[in-house]
Amino acid sequence: MTKYFDRSGMEVSLSAIQCVNDVKGTAEYTYRVVCNKCNGRGERNHFYKSRCMVCNATGYSLITTRTAYTLDALRRSYPAAARKVADAEFRAKQNAVQARYSQFSIWCETHQNLLDALTAHTVKNNFLDSLKHTLSRRHPLSDKQIAVAEKILGLK
Numbered sequence: 359m360t361k362y363f364d365r366s367g368m369e370v371s372l373s374a375i376q377c378v379n380d381v382k383g384t385a386e387y388t389y390r391v392v393c394n395k396c397n398g399r400g401e402r403n404h405f406y407k408s409r410c411m412v413c414n415a416t417g418y419s420l421i422t423t424r425t426a427y428t429l430d431a432l433r434r435s436y437p438a439a440a441r442k443v444a445d446a447e448f449r450a451k452q453n454a455v456q457a458r459y460s461q462f463s464i465w466c467e468t469h470q471n472l473l474d475a476l477t478a479h480t481v482k483n484n485f486l487d488s489l490k491h492t493l494s495r496r497h498p499l500s501d502k503q504i505a506v507a508e509k510i511l512g513l514k
């Protein structure tokens with residue numbers, strides 16, 4: 359799915375995207391500023407309800423069509439904004455890796471007996487070796503793998 363961004367690098371919701379130009383990598387979206395007098399309701403509560411005079415009861419003080427850009431188009435037109443998007447995506451990926459690693463270390467702590475027995479088991483065993491390989495890549499073992507390993511290692 360193509361993502362679109364405004365010229366500051368904020369992602370524009372796909373539901374707001376229209377008039378896509380695939381060649382230029384641009385699209386249009388409706389930019390709305392909520393009226394701060396009626397808070398988008400279009401009417402104001404005084405002693406009685408009345409139409410908001412500030413926004414003519416539309417609820418918005420500004421409704422305008424703006425240009426959205428694909429990341430490539432943003433890079434061409436607003437390189438600084440494109441860098442911001444790339445940096446944010448990089449950080450999100452790093453955080454995801456970090457989260458997986460800390461999940462894995464919690465998993466290791468709760469399976470310490472099994473891990474110790476696996477390390478102590480030095481006799482060649484294809485199944486156990488494949489588990490060691492999985493663990494070396496910081497992936498937890500499945501319940502089924504654990505059950506079989508515990509049987510081989512005599513833990514259960």
Ligand SMILES: [Zn+2]
Nearest residue numbers: 393396410413
């Ligand atoms: Zn208003």
